[in-house]
Amino acid sequence: MYIKLRFVFAATLAAACVTGLTGCSIPLVGEITQTSVTDAYQTQVNALSSPISDESLVTPKTLTVGLTATSNMAPYVTAAEGNAYQGIDIDLASVLAEQLGLQVKFVNVSSTDALGQDCDIVMNVGKDSASSDFSVVGNYTAAATGFFTKGEVSTVKATDISGKKIGVQSGSATKTMLEGSSLKVVEQEYESLNDAFEGLEKGDVDFVLCDVRPGSALAHTYTDLSFAGTIDSPSFMGIAVLDSNTELKSALDTAYKTVTDAGLQKLINTRWIGSMPSLSEQTKVTDILLNVNKPSTSSNVNTSSTSLPTTSDVNDGSTAGSNAAIL
The missing domain is CATH 3.40.190.10 (Periplasmic binding protein-like II)
Structure with a gap:
C-alpha cells in the first residue's frame, strides 16, 4: 500500500x-x-x-x-x-x-x-x-491492556473489579489475558470493541478491558467513560x-x-x-496476578447476547495484539 x-x-x-x-x-x-x-x-x-x-x-x-x-x-x-x-x-x-x-x-x-x-x-x-x-x-x-468504566474514577483495586461484569472482545488477546489472571469476574463477549463500549455506556457491563490505545480513542467519543487502570505493565x-x-x-x-x-x-x-493518562507502573491496578490460570471455558463466561465470529477479520482484534476499534 x-x-x-x-x-x-x-x-x-x-x-x-x-x-x-x-x-x-x-x-x-x-x-x-x-x-x-x-x-x-x-x-x-x-x-x-x-x-x-x-x-x-x-x-x-x-x-x-x-x-x-x-x-x-x-x-x-x-x-x-x-x-x-x-x-x-x-x-x-x-x-x-x-x-x-x-x-x-x-x-x-x-x-x-x-x-x-x-x-x-x-x-x-x-x-x-x-x-x-x-x-x-x-x-x-x-x-497496555486497560480497564474502562462509566464515570470518573481515581484509584481502582482488584477488589473493585472482582465479581463485576467485564466486557471483552471475542477472540482477542485481552480475553485470554483476563481468563489467565487471578481476577474472578463475569465475562461478557462482544464481536467488536465498538459494541463493548456501547454496552458499557448502556450499563450492560461494569468495565471494558482492552488495549488502552484504541480504548482511549473510543472512550474519547463518549462524555462519561473513563480510563480506570491497566492490568499489565506498559x-x-x-x-x-x-x-x-x-x-x-x-x-x-x-x-x-x-x-x-x-x-x-x-x-x-x-x-x-483525548486526555489519555501517562501510563506507568502507578497506573497499574494492584493485586492482580497474570498467567496464574489456564484459560478455559467456564461458567463465569457469558456469551448469551453475542455470537462468536468464525473467521478472523482485520477489525476483530484477534490480529491486532489485544483489540482493534473502528472510528
Missing part, C-alpha cells in the same frame, strides 16, 4: 508553519490554481531542500514510512474518505517528513526487517525491541530507524525533538485519543 503525500492533519501543519518549524514547502491543494495537482505537486517536490542525502533514503526526496500490523488499527491508522488514511502514525510521520524537508510515502511492512529495503523508518515499535541493528527514536505512545513505543543510517538517525532525532518541544506530538495524540 503506497500513499502519496497527504497531510490529513492540516491544522497541525499550519501550526508548524506558523512556529517556523519548516518552510512548509508543499502547498495545500487549495493553493493550486493555474496547473494540475500532479504538476504542482511535482514542482514542489523538485524544489524540496533537505539535509538528508538521497543515498540515505529508500526513495530520493522521500521519507518512506513502514506501517506494521501494530499501526494498522485505530487510533494509529484508519481508512478515511477518498481512499486516504488518517491517524496518529499518519499525522506524526507527515509532520516529521515536513520538518525534514521531505515528501512522505507510506507502505505496509511485516516487521523492522524492512528497514533500509522497503522503508526508511517503521512506526509504533516497542522501545524494548531495539536491537544492535536499529534504534527506537522518541516515545509517542504506550501500549510498553513504550517509538519510531525505528537503522543504526547504520547515521545521517537519517541523527536528523530524525533532531526533528522529533523539535516537533515534541513545539507541542505538536501532544496535539496529535490529543486529537485522536
